[in-house]
Amino acid sequence: MWFEEMKPNSSLPTHTFLIYYKDNKWHWFEHSFEAHRGIHKFNSEKELIENVKMRQLEYAIKIGSATLQDKEFIKCYEYTKPVPNLGVDDYLYHVTHSINR
Numbered sequence: 100m101w102f103e104e105m106k107p108n109s110s111l112p113t114h115t116f117l118i119y120y121k122d123n124k125w126h127w128f129e130h131s132f133e134a135h136r137g138i139h140k141f142n143s144e145k146e147l148i149e150n151v152k153m154r155q156l157e158y159a160i161k162i163g164s165a166t167l168q169d170k171e172f173i174k175c176y177e178y179t180k181p182v183p184n185l186g187v188d189d190y191l192y193h194v195t196h197s198i199n200r
Contacts, residue, residue, distance in 0.1 A: 101148075102176045102194040111164050111172075114155050118147055127151060134158070148175050 102115050117128040125147045127139040135154055141147040152173045159165030178197040181190060 101151075102178060104174050104176070104195075111169065112155065112159050112162075114151075116151060118144070120144075132158075151175070 101118060102113065104113050114132065116132070119126050119128070125141045125144050127141065127147050127150070129135045129137060129139065132154070139147075139150070141150065152170070152175065156165060156167070156170050156173065159169065160167070176194050176198070178194045181193045181197075185193065
């Protein structure tokens with residue numbers, strides 16, 4: 100599971116998504132981001148992450164909360180399954196600390 104944060108402590112959108120490796124391809128499974136709903140295939144994990152970042156940035160610009168300069172602030176975190184019933188602060192701590200990359 101992956102979590103994308105555009106800027107800490109800001110009103111810019113965040114996004115959680117799932118990626119997996121199968122048949123020599125990286126797959127992005129998307130459900131909640133309706134415009135991109137489906138399974139998208141990529142040759143590398145890096146290519147996949149960069150694609151998701153750009154789509155999220157385009158969305159944030161479209162809704163008026165971001166600029167192209169905000170791309171440098173986008174951070175992606177791979178994380179393990181959290182325990183149930185976490186509050187927002189505990190969830191964000193888990194996401195940003197469960198796997199070091």
